[in-house]
Amino acid sequence: MFETIRALRKPSRRDIALQNAGLGGILLLLVAVPAIDVYRTWAGARAEKAAWTIEGPPCPVVERASSAVVGHKRPKTFTYNKITFTRHLGDVSCAAFREDGFMNPENYSVCQFSGPGAVTVEFLGRSVTFQPGPGKRTTVTVRDGRATCVVAGWFARRPRSYRMRDV
Structure with missing residues (x-):
C-alpha cells in the first residue's frame, strides 16, 4: 500500500552556494531599497538648504x-x-x-x-x-x-x- 520513500540526495556544495547567494541577494535588496530612499531624502534636504542660503550685502x-x-x-x-x-x-x-x-x-x-x-x-x-x-x-x-x-x-x-x- 505504501511505497517506499527513496532517500533524498544530499545537497551538493553548488546547491548550498546558490541558496546562500539567493538569500544574500534578498538581504541586499532589503537594505538597499530603504537606503536609496534615505539618501534621496537627505540629498533633497541638502539641495533645498543650499537654495535658501542667500549671500548679499547686509540690509541697513x-x-x-x-x-x-x-x-x-x-x-x-x-x-x-x-x-x-x-x-x-x-x-x-x-x-x-x-x-x-x-x-x-x-x-x-x-x-x-x-x-x-x-x-x-x-x-x-x-x-x-x-x-x-x-x-x-x-x-x-x-x-x-x-x-x-x-x-x-x-x-x-x-x-x-x-x-x-x-x-
Whole structure:
C-alpha cells in the first residue's frame, strides 16, 4: 500500500552556494531599497538648504521703518516658527532647516521677501528693523538667537494676472 520513500540526495556544495547567494541577494535588496530612499531624502534636504542660503550685502538696520520708504500702507504681520515678522510691501516665503549634525534638534528660519520696504523681526523678546528699501528682494535669517538680513534672494512676487488652477 505504501511505497517506499527513496532517500533524498544530499545537497551538493553548488546547491548550498546558490541558496546562500539567493538569500544574500534578498538581504541586499532589503537594505538597499530603504537606503536609496534615505539618501534621496537627505540629498533633497541638502539641495533645498543650499537654495535658501542667500549671500548679499547686509540690509541697513534702523530704529523704525521710515514712512518715506514704506509709504502709508498698513503693515502686514505674521508669525513663523515662533518668530514675528512685519512687512509693509510685497510677498513672503519662509522655510525652516535643521542645524548640521546627526540628530541635532536645533533649527533656524529663513524668510525671503519680494520687496518689503522694511522688515521688523521680533523673537526672544527682542526686536530689530531692517530697511532694505522698496522693490529690493530681501532675505532674513534667524539663527543662533540673532537675526541677519541681506539684500538678495530669488523669491519674486506672482504676477497680478496669476490664478491658482486645479491640476
